[in-house]
Amino acid sequence: MPSDRLRWRDVHATTPFRLTLLLGSAFLAALWATLATSYVFTAHELTARSDQILFTRAKSLLASSPSTLPDRVRAEIANATPGLNYFALFGQDGEQVVGDIDLPAPPRIGAPYAVPAAAGVHGPLRVLAVRTAAGETIVMGRDISPIQDLRVRLLQILLVSGLGGTALVVAAAMLLSLGPLRRVRDLERTSRIIAAGGLHHRMPIAGRRDELDQFAATVNLMLDEVAHVVAQVKSATDAIAHDLRTPLTRVRATLHRMRQETPLPAAARSVTERAIEDLDAVVDRFAALLRIAELEASGRRAGMASIDLQTLLGEVAELYDPLAEERGVALTVDLRDLPRITADPELLFEAVGNLLDNAIKFTRSQVTLRLREREDLPVIEVIDDGPGIPAEEREAVLRRFHRASGAAGIEGTGLGLAVVSAILHLHGFTLTFEDATPGLIARIALRAYPT
Template sequence: MPAEWPWATWPRFSAIRKTSTFRLAVMFGAASVLAVLLVLAMVYSLTAGNLDTRVDLILRAEMARLVAVPPADLPAAIDASSRAGANPLGHFGLISPGGRWVAGDLGASPPLRLGHTYAREDGPDVRGPLHILAERTAGGFIIMVGRDSTVITELRDHVLVILLASGLVVVPMLLGAGLALSLGPLRRVDRLQRVASTIAGGRLDARMPIEGRGDELDLLADTVNHMVGEVERSMAQVKSVTDAIAHDLRTPLTRVRNQLYRAARAPNLPEAEGQRINAAIEDLDTVLARFAALLRISEIEAGHRRQGFAATRIDELVAVVIDLYAPLAEEREVALLAGSLAPVTLVCDAQLMVEALSNLVDNAIKFSPPGGTVMVTVTREGGQAVIAVVDEGEGIPAEQVDAVVRRFDRGAASPAVPGSGLGLSVVAAVAHLHQFALELAPARADRARPGLAARIRAGHVPAM
């Protein structure tokens, strides 16, 4: 379906039928239909009961008139009533004490019930729905008086037709009303979800759209906007303080380092003093590296590098990083290997991706034991690009996976392993900027040394 058609972006029915508006519309509609059905049932019951009562009264009046006729004149009276035509809906019959038909147009068709009005659909004598009253006279004869009940039967049939027709008309109307009432709110919710995804992607300046109707969605959007505004303000203050501290302290610390460096190379300096000065320089280098990493993370999280995005061959970047860290891996007696490097092109910032991959490879080499292996691969999985760095180190416990991507958190890393606890934070910031997913999981089932599989999973990748 062409994307420019307006109905191409409409929500699916499976999503519409789950909305509260659709359910409420269907519930209220169903309640209305049920009320109408109850009213129709009451009308039918009252009308049919009234007609039955009137038929019963007419039959009993006719029966009283015939019972008063002398037994000798009864056959003639029955035949006269059947032929009179004064009551075209009436039928009469006379049965002898021995059960033989004597007069009239009604025979002794079963069932034959005495003293009570009963209904009969058809018979061999008179066809059609009848209400019949039969009574035995003092002489043993049975007088039968019947009346055509087609009106009652037709009323029942008409009510059933009305119910079926109402269902065929009302049910589609209910569904249509539910769809119509749900479409607008669902599309508004879809817009709210898109803005929420934008906010979750780091754009705290985005705001929920407000339609100005003052309904619950507008109230929710206004509340979320206020909340996001407060979060943006608080984060801006925290980042401002952090960046200011890192930026302001970097200059004096650099001057102190330079002075210590010159002092360490002064002539006639005792060896012990020189060692202490070099140790202080190393500590200052660690602090300066941490400040630089903090400022780098702030720059990445602020999204100032989005203008550097371009189509980039990720497999070529991975090959560059492997070549760059091969000497370090050799020095640590770790085998740095390139696995399957599928040709994949992603729209990204090449420098930031190299920085993220470098941090992953550097961590993998540092935490792999001598003789271990670090494998780097680029694969396609279900239309996604997956960049994986797998080592044979001690891995990261499942309960610490979320913590290690936070700043300065090194998890269960050994204090003997150098680092600032900011490497994975930089990787997470780069992945977040590109809207990629960073996954950290055990590389194997070995409990003693499970290793770590760090994967950067990109979105949809076009085939090459």
């Protein structure tokens, strides 16, 4: 079962997260476009205003006569706001006549342009230079550092708004995803329980009437129908097994008594013995069916106890060693001393015994019962060198009455592995088959050690 801890890769894959991120990105794009437009238009407007002021001052100064122009420039300097407006007058030879601005390069005549801060003045400056009719040059400068500061502030606002908006969108996407993701985890957890055979469980419904509730309600309706059908089939099978077991046992007992007490011809005696054998096989199948029904219905949780696997498996091997010896099979035991686990010792003994009995039936010469650790969990393995089970039949052999294609001519009811599967399912253990090349590995993976 996956961890209940929500991970980033689970969150960012959800539909609410992606939709929130998509809508949030659209919102942020609109926000950034608005801020960028505001920045461009505001900066342009402030620059245009500064240029307009420079052109107005230039027009006023150009209207002055050459003789009064120096005095007008001095008056403008005296009346100018300190640190904001600057003026200078250059003669025809390029020498400064009067002024409080010293440009790093000769001025460009005609259009306003920006220059870095000149010596002794603030900056940067927006400068306009015009030529008088007498050939003199009037230079006017206006401090545009407030405009520059405004641009920096707008860029900072744009950056902070973008980063903050992105963080808020991601946080909102994660928060909006956590609820649905937790509900999906609950649905997934319940579906795993149902898939493991817990047909009485139902999908949780939060009562929000959203798509997840609709899905859960639909699945619950389907489960009701499936559980009803399965219950009917099991009930019919168990009823048949229960009702027929007693009369068949009586018929078998009658035939046995007739064979023992009544003189019969050799042919009749042979027929009677075959009939008894067939009845024994049918009764064994019914007994196995009832055993599976008992395991599936009762749960038998009261028999759970802390057990020593090494001791339990040693007893199983000791019980089946005479059978292996009788069939000429070498039974090898490889058991490790592992921590104790919680299980029903009688049921686990029966499950391992069934696997060992099957291995002895089908093997050619050798069977190994092994206990070891795999990925820090105890694993029981029964290994033989027989024909094995084809990969496409390894799930089917766990169903009732199914026998592998290589089992023809070998005694059995087709229910042994179904009993093993029911026992292991009760414990939460798993049974898998792998190739032993040659032969088969039947592996019981136990859930965990007790805590």
